[in-house]
Amino acid sequence: MEIVLGFFFFIFGTLIGSFLNVVILRYNTGKNLSGRSRCQSCGKILSSTELFPVFSFLFQKGVCKGCGSKISIQYPIVEFSTGILFLLVFLTYTSVPQAIFSLIIVSILIIITAYDIKHEIIPNSFVYIFIGMSLFSMFFNMETFYYSTPSALDLFAGPALAIPIWLLWLFSNGKWIGLGDAKIFLGVGWFLGIFAGVTAFFLSFWIGAIVGILLVFISKFLRIKKLNLGVKELTIKDGIPFAPFIIASFLLVYFFEFNLISIIAP
16 A cells, blocks of 8 residues: 555656646746646647656657657656655655645755756745745644744754855855855755754755766766767856755755764764
8 A cells, every 4th residue: 555655646746747847947937837838849739648747758759749859858857856756755754734845845946956957047936935934844843733932043043054155155246156045045944953954054065066076077078079969068167056956955864864963973
């Protein structure tokens, strides 16, 4: 029964991921979410068989059935990632309110991640929702949904993570890091608390550094091999969206309860 429910959560997640793709695509464009999905190249209205999350992309070999243009890899990645994260919620939740709350948080963070990768802009509307939900979670226990009084340390956690990033943004005039990253850290601190939040803080920089270096080497390798894959050559000076690394670190700490403080000082 648990396997069946887990599979249901994964499939449900991919369906939600398909909707999140629509939100990502239409956000801040003036389009509403009620219109039919169309091919971005030829404008063809997509049939129901072209809208199965992940599978339609695979069966169509990543191209539109109407015009043969390539479909963005964003679509199956967002759908599959949402499915995996929904499955993790199922495997870790302890109450229905906590599960619902976690599913909403996961969905919002996926939108922020994909939008930042696509446009190198963090969508304020969704960041503010994340911050608001994080603050709400401090005053209401998500397992019992009863009111709880946060400690001064927990209240300090959000600003403690956000202020260093805000200072980096201020002193560099936005060249080193974005103000949106500070806003995300505000929510991360309030959601995770000070100790888990600090873990996510340092983890995000480590993951970002490792991935950045790998991308530089991969791009150079592709150029050396003269593989025409449409990948530009990156250098260490090129900017890479940081929000995905913050969110990846947050999810690692949240789902797997990874805590540097407990490792350093058990």
